Amino acid sequence: MPHDTPVLPSWTSETTRVPFWIYKDAAALETEQKRLFEGPVWNYLCLECEIPETGDWRATYLGEMPVVVARDHDGTIAAFENRCAHRGALICLDDGGNAKEFHCIYHAWRYNLRGDLQSIAFQRGVNGKGGMPPDFKMSGHGPRKLRVTTLFGIVFGTLSFDTPDIETFIGPDVLRRLGVAAGGKKLEIIGRCTEVLPNNWKMYAENVRDTYHASLLHLFFATFKLNRLSQGGGTEINEDGSCHVSTTLAPEQEEDRAYDGLRSVDDDFRLNDPSLLDAVDEHGDRVRQQIMSVFPTFVMQRTQNVMAVRHFLPRGPDKTDLHWIFLGYADDTPDLRTRRLRQINLSGPAGYVSLEDGCIGGFVERGAAAARDKTSIVEMGGLGIESQDTRATEAAIRGFWRVWRGLTGI
Numbered sequence: 001m002p003h004d005t006p007v008l009p010s011w012t013s014e015t016t017r018v019p020f021w022i023y024k025d026a027a028a029l030e031t032e033q034k035r036l037f038e039g040p041v042w043n044y045l046c047l048e049c050e051i052p053e054t055g056d057w058r059a060t061y062l063g064e065m066p067v068v069v070a071r072d073h074d075g076t077i078a079a080f081e082n083r084c085a086h087r088g089a090l091i092c093l094d095d096g097g098n099a100k101e102f103h104c105i106y107h108a109w110r111y112n113l114r115g116d117l118q119s120i121a122f123q124r125g126v127n128g129k130g131g132m133p134p135d136f137k138m139s140g141h142g143p144r145k146l147r148v149t150t151l152f153g154i155v156f157g158t159l160s161f162d163t164p165d166i167e168t169f170i171g172p173d174v175l176r177r178l179g180v181a182a183g184g185k186k187l188e189i190i191g192r193c194t195e196v197l198p199n200n201w202k203m204y205a206e207n208v209r210d211t212y213h214a215s216l217l218h219l220f221f222a223t224f225k226l227n228r229l230s231q232g233g234g235t236e237i238n239e240d241g242s243c244h245v246s247t248t249l250a251p252e253q254e255e256d257r258a259y260d261g262l263r264s265v266d267d268d269f270r271l272n273d274p275s276l277l278d279a280v281d282e283h284g285d286r287v288r289q290q291i292m293s294v295f296p297t298f299v300m301q302r303t304q305n306v307m308a309v310r311h312f313l314p315r316g317p318d319k320t321d322l323h324w325i326f327l328g329y330a331d332d333t334p335d336l337r338t339r340r341l342r343q344i345n346l347s348g349p350a351g352y353v354s355l356e357d358g359c360i361g362g363f364v365e366r367g368a369a370a371a372r373d374k375t376s377i378v379e380m381g382g383l384g385i386e387s388q389d390t391r392a393t394e395a396a397i398r399g400f401w402r403v404w405r406g407l408t409g410i
């Protein structure tokens with residue numbers, strides 16, 4: 001029997017239909033690495049408070065490209081590809097640390113904190129024999145360097161000279177909301193963990209922009225009225241669709257029948273320890289829940305008094321590392337810090353709210369396993385990507401795909 005290779009359909013429709021092959025196609029994944037992660041976007045790298053001292057460094061990725069971020073002697077932050085210029089080994093093997101300089105373990109080529117090649121072991125050979133050619137110039141070789149910028153203690157990097165400044169990139173709404181959460185105060189890490197998601201990274205990028213699902217998938221949200229679509233709030237999306245903020249305000253009244261008849265939301269449920277939900281309005285804005293995304297892989301969230309960074313990184317076509325960093329302010333009162341630590345139980349891999357996000361992408365992977373030529377429907381809230389004073393919309397997901405398609409040309 002002749003065996004034809006299936007030809008995947010091109011993606012001609014608007015961003016209201018997303019073909020399932022887009023998560024798997026090898027050529028598409030290679031294109032997104034080159035044109036998106038290595039293209040004109042600000043990739044989240046780390047937090048400034050993770051590298052406060054000279055020589056402090058962290059390892060991360062732009063897509064699949066390994067990167068080192070380090071605090072140099074002059075106090076500035078540098079970032080460079082974690083790839084030895086010699087034969088390509090990782091220069092740094094750990095997640096982070098403090099170093100005076102970096103040595104590749106393979107043949108001991110040495111780099112400074114900016115990733116500049118400093119010396120080559122046995123460059124002149126041994127006893128006059130061997131070694132590198134005399135005209136070999138170290139300055140012409142080294143890992144790729146990133147442009148680095150910081151915003152509210154958050155460090156971003158890009159390989160492209162075309163990336164606009166970070167304020168322009170994220171737009172005024174996201175800038176203002178991020179400023180409330182992270183600006184003006186010194187951030188302090190109060191916990192961290194990593195979970196492995198059984199799905200392509202773009203499914204999680206959709207999930208964090210999916211303002212429609214929160215109160216339906218996450219029963220804890222709806223049951224305890226932390227986040228219902230009937231509560232005030234809305235969805236703010238920047239001009240090109242790349243970044244968004246979704247906000248849920250505290251309910252105006254206790255009586256709310258909007259969820260009657262939906263999956264077992266029982267108004268009679270009570271927590272044995274209600275202190276879990278005992279939050280304070282620390283910014284005076286009545287925000288119960290807020291998700292702030294920066295394209296492509298950064299999220300900052302506020303849930304009650306939980307403040308967290310979520311950084312998700314592709315690990316192949318159907319695997320994603322999701323790094324959680326839980327934050328407080330350095331000047332938190334003991335009472336506020338205790339609330340944050342207690343409420344962290346809502347978030348993370350086993351969080352009362354967020355545990356469902358850890359598996360839902362896997363359910364999509366399994367459900368759509370034989371449907372690469374089919375599409376999902378992304379039509380809630382219309383066809384566009386404009387900000388709306390509702391969360392019953394998928395506008396932010398359409399925004400993600402508009403930018404993804406613009407960058408990849410797919």
Ligand code: FES
Nearest residue numbers: 084086087104107
């Ligand atoms: S690969 Fe790094 S020194 Fe050889």
Ligand SMILES: [Fe+2]
Nearest residue numbers: 207214218357
């Ligand atoms: Fe969710």
